[in-house]
Amino acid sequence: MGFAAILSASRACADSAAGLRASLHFAGQTLVEYQARQAAQAGADRIMILVSVITPALSQAVDRLSADGIAVALVRDMVSLVRDAPRDADILLVADGAIVSQAHVEAMGAMEGNALLVTDDSRASTPFERIDAGQRWAGLARIGPALLFGTIDMIGDWDLSLTLVRAAVQKGARRVTVPQDDLMEGRVALVDSQQQADLVAQAVTAAGVTNGRSRGGVEHYVLSPLARMIGPALMRMQVPAMQVRVAAIALGAIALVPIQLLWTLTGFCLLLLSLLLAEVADRLDELALRSPPTNGLAFAAPVLALLGMVLAGGSTMAADLALLLGIMLVADRWRRTGHARPWMIVTPGTVLPLLIIAGLFGMLAQGFRVAMLALIASAGAIILRSRD
Known part of the structure; x- marks a missing residue:
């Protein structure tokens, strides 16, 4: 079954109060653009980017994604989200600044119903949001339409991503635990500066990516x-x-x-x-x-x-x-x-x-x-x- 994706792009980066995590340079593009391509490659047929302000970098990223045939839109308020979000399909939720290996993105995209990518609480997982005494959210979630719209109806001015994650935890969503090796080697990370993004990019490029092209x-x-x-x-x-x-x-x-x-x-x-x-x-x-x-x-x-x-x-x-x-x-x-x-x-x-x-x-x-x-x-x- 098809699904849509919601990417968060509103948090400031550590390098500059005026800069956004989503606009950090990663793998030859902005971070949010890379996240969008990951979601599209995993099967997302519609991508919504939640923003507090539309910057030139975000607009250019949307233009590049659209030129490559990826359906993407910037969403500034809950009214627009309610209008654009599908009511008959799940949502792939990606945290602001999260870099998750494509294997995890595709595995989450293949699931149905509410699910969370989580990591055990440790020193390596400190940047991630805690969801209970022993685990933290690893930046990726699969949210059903009932949970999404039920949360939007009461969200007010709260943080949508974290509110959805907490609601999913309360609903007993399935949890997929990330191996600690993925955290240590940078295959799952949460970045808030260009230096961190560069380090994680080295791990991603070293791991290698292939689209299975046949060559002779x-x-x-x-x-x-x-x-x-x-x-x-x-x-x-x-x-x-x-x-x-x-x-x-x-x-x-x-x-x-x-x-x-x-x-x-x-x-x-x-x-x-x-x-x-x-x-x-x-x-x-x-x-x-x-x-x-x-x-x-x-x-x-x-x-x-x-x-x-x-x-x-x-x-x-x-x-x-x-x-x-x-x-x-x-x-x-x-x-x-x-x-x-x-x-x-x-x-x-x-x-x-x-x-x-x-x-x-x-x-x-x-x-x-x-x-x-x-x-x-x-x-x-x-x-x-x-x-x-």
Whole structure:
């Protein structure tokens, strides 16, 4: 059953009385934006952000979320909440400044009825709100519509999140206890300063995030692992994925110049580096819980690599290789490779090292021929291993 999400974004951060916890920078975006993407990825079809004041940072976050197809709205009062909240679906409640691993968010999203994510009382759980003598609320709750609207009717000027949690405790809501290791390692945290947010971001990026994209060839075995190593470091430096993607495209265009000047191997090496940067950009999108693009922007760097092969080959075989490789590229990016294993899929990142090796031995023409045969075999493997 679908559910909505309510995110709190009104508490001030420790860095500045004018700043909000929700506006802290986290994983390449604001914290509340990251929370919204977590909820959407877990299945929330509507997201409401409770605010006391609408700041430019919150407005921009809503614009970015809306541009990515996530239904989100800012709510300033209980009247608006009553109007916007669904009466036939549960609510996923996220505390102000809470960072909870995606596994916990998805587990809570899969439940039905009232439930609380809790942690045992300890020194590590001190920042969280106490709910009884032995446990504290870990920043995530599943609230049924009856409890939500029953609480709104009597809430007045109280804190909605904490009032809902206390009402859920009184109603005997199911409790899901967070392991202490999650607290110690930063997979569940409550932050109120940029320094804390940065520390937790390091834990989140170190743990790794993946959306299960199927990749083939050298992209799967070499470029993607390298991107997983580079991505977290760039994320901590707050480098946007779009800047890395633009750099990949620019480097791919620059690589065509040495190829035109007959410095073919230099150009091929630059094209391979361009493909690596494109993979890093995808990794940064994954860490920020954004879906890597599947439109023309995603194919810009690989298409420049194909153009470089055509320029270097200067023959109809090179053109035919680029066309077939382009088809394989689209199939790989759109997950249309059936049940073929990664090593069976020939990609631009696979062909470039082959051509570099052939060029080192002065056998570039033969390298194009071998690449064409490999592509034909790859297409055959995809067809033969496909299932209805």
